[in-house]
Amino acid sequence: MEPTYAITFNRSSLSGRELEYIFRTMTIGQIAGDQTYSKKCHALLEQTLGVPKAMLTSSCTHALEMCALLLDLGPGDEAIVPSFTFVSTANAFALRGARIVFADVRRDTLNLDERQLEGLISPRTKVVVPVHYAGVGCEMDVIGEIASRHGVSVVEDNAHGLFGKFRGRWLGSFGCLATQSFHETKNITCGEGGALLVNDVRLTSRAEIIREKGTDRSRFFRGEVDKYTWVDLGSSYVMSDVLAAFLYAQLEVWQEIQARRQSLWEHYDRELREWAEGRGIRCPAVPAHCQQSYHMYYLVLPSAEQREALLAHLRTRGILSVFHYVPLHLSPMGQRMGGRKGTCPVSEQVSERLVRLPFYNSLSRGDQDRVVAAVREFRQ
Secondary structure, three states: OOOOOOEOOOOOOOOOOHHHHHHHHHHOOOOOEOOHHHHHHHHHHHHHHOOOEEEEEOOHHHHHHHHHHHOOOOOOOEEEEEOOOOHHHHHHHHOOOOEEEEEOEOOOOOOEOHHHHHHHOOOOEEEEOOEOHHHOOOOHHHHHHHHHHHOOEEEEEOOOOOOOEEOOEEOOOOOOEEEEEOEOOOOOOOEOOEEEEEOOHHHHHHHHHHHEOOEOHHHHHOOOOOOOOEOOOOOEOOOEHHHHHHHHHHHOOHHHHHHHHHHHHHHHHHHHHHHHHOOOOEOOOOOOOEEOOOOOOEEEOOOHHHHHHHHHHHHHOOEOOEOOOOOHHHOHHHHHOOOOOOOOHHHHHHHHHEEEOOOOOOOOHHHHHHHHHHHHHOOO
């Protein structure tokens, strides 16, 4: 049996009219995808972010898989991804037969190190996939310029960064394509779900087809064809309208959710930064030109042993904190693609030392203060 914690790492919560909207979509008989609430979500994302097309998907993973299909990746192609990321960032492109080229991350923001990017590009490079870690923007101006010069596409994995900005521009609006996550651990959630943002309008029509199992079903429902049929590769990537109803209730109060998370993040930072820096512990770095999404608050300990000691210390006080990614280049699959120890040293070091503190929309100030007190009690 798993232990129970007085303060868990993550907890889902209602933020608005979720249950009302789910009840409404059930009573009007719209539970499949692309109906009333899916359309409301699409419109809100497009209007708020200023992107030409947003499409809900069943997960961020599936949105990434759509990107690989849209860009026609296949055997012989290469995709550059940070090693310090979730497996889906790489897996979506590996599924099409592409070779994954692992990039290290910056020591400050833990984002793809743009200074290494040019040296990783080869004649076979087809796409680079920056991940906005913790909702802090990658250096998209530099990444975009390098990619453009080499004829390489940019796909933003913006799973952490919805409603964050880089130099005043929304994350998710830089690449030809971008993906979002609405998993239960994200700021805005419906349990499981994602979205594809299409910034290159030339890809919109085919994206609709891929998302609808490779058929021109969307054109049929718009009255553009008299029947729909199989016209391309694709899969079932559409989100149920039941989940879209839950999601829309959260999206329509996104500013309130972000303000709440900003308050939580700033309280951690106010209470812990000076304490941490005096002990050689690093706190999140947010460059002045980045407006973060307040997705998480983490600490980077001086050693792996101290990280494990802090996690154990918090568990004894009924607090569940967790670490994050195992570097992809050291995984069995990553090693089959040429990954080897020492090639991404920052990813390796951070993976062993990072602790994520409890962070969720309904975390009370009292519980957060208990986390802060427990962390400050830690003796290295």
